Amino acid sequence: MFELLEPICLVTFLADECNEELAALGHPTYWDGYFASRAAPLGRVPAEVVHAAFYNFADGEAARHIPSAWETIPAEASVAARERGSAASVRRILGAELATSPGLLRAADLTTTAATGASTEGRMMYAGMRTLALPVDPVARLWHSATMLREHRGDGHIAALLGAGIGGTEAHVLGALDAGIHPAESFGRIHHLPKKRLAAVMDGMRERGLLDADGRFTDAGRETKARIEAVTDELAAPPYDALSPEELDDLAAELAPITATLTAAGSR
Template sequence: MDPHTAGRTARMLEPLHALGYFAREVDDEVSALGVRRGRATYFASRAAPMGRVGAGPVAATFYVFNPSLVAHFIPSAWESASPDEVVAARYRGVSAAWARLLGEEVLASDEVKEAADLARAAAGGCSVAGRPLHAAHADLPWPVEPHMALFHAITLLREHRGDGHVAALVGSDLSGIDALVTHTATGRGFTRAAAQSTRAWSDDEWAASVAGLAERGLMTSAGELTEEGTALRRTVEHRTEESAFAPWQALGESGTQRLTELCRPLVTTALANGAFPEGVFA
């Protein structure tokens, strides 16, 4: 097994984590605490494992979001609910969302329990060093229910990989908006319109990033990647895959293959049952 094969497994699993950002059950549970619906519940629920942090640490770890957007919701969210309350609400919401999308019978199956055990073994191979968002989630207690243990393990793997991706971007001197500008220029699914609307970067800020990248020879003035820019994006992805490889080495090739076999039907079912808005994880 190589890092790129492991990376494919990680990307296959990600919808089972990410559906929690779109699930109405999570929005309902967190907003019931007094946190504003929508973006506020996203920032609060994902940041809550770090404790009562301010906008700075959240913007640093979420990276590609405009810091001004983060500051609009954090730390004010903690005036409505404590981080511990938000974490508990998030997990209640995710559990309900999995039940709706996958069915109670599936969640109680031996296959889900086996997948949870395998994913937990993989997560045990993660290192917290230099990975603040992963480390915060790793400090949370493990859920008892197998399907929530599976969600927690997949979340640990996703945040471990995400922290490594941020490190690769920083090492390549790509700011949060530079990361979005270069990523959308690859044409791999994420559009400029979606990036700007969800991450809150203005047209002027986008244009300034393009201009700066053009000065570095990474883009044309029209916003297309040059050969150097394409090579840099490849380097970022390669470094991300390499730094995320340890947990899959710990699980081993046969364990990774088995986890893929067990979870692929869960992902397919969740997608078919409307886990995401149209165009997300299509």
């Protein structure tokens, strides 16, 4: 389900429409719009809370955007712009025939059932999304519900990382190496960090036996990454208990052409 739904969510970050909508509100940079719109369902919380909820951003990064991104632009307007732009991207990429098809409506209905059927306990970002009104438009509702499930999974992923004793920057190192990026310090999400900070992270992971002297996975490091992903999958499963086996099959079948179209376009 992650593989089927993720391309729907990625338009928010990869396609132009969402960024254009947020820029039109007055957000001067991509990251201002990102923090303002994604964090808004939590309420007007301090940067420290956003940093904790997002987990893997560098120290001080959230504070460069929160709360300043909300001072002149209502948080609710940023959320609405994100939804509006994301739905426009999905609709453009899918084309009129697929975007208005009975299959998309069925996929939106089933995804919404799953996305609204899970417990919010311990799920900060998911709980925030659950407070938002469901869109009426099927394309917007499909994006919204897929994004709720993405945040639910993300909350579980953070729990898995915490359980394994992996911090936010360390998670990026594991992800980079798993994607074949070496040295991990060159990965785009962390390459800008101070060299002293990155060196301390890498040294700490070596001391724990997760990395070898060359900064590559040890067997223990690879096993740790695999265990985190397995726990993440396990914790992401409960929303789908709201669907019968037949409905799950229907959802996978209806999402298949939608996902294939978005994937072919790179969700752009």
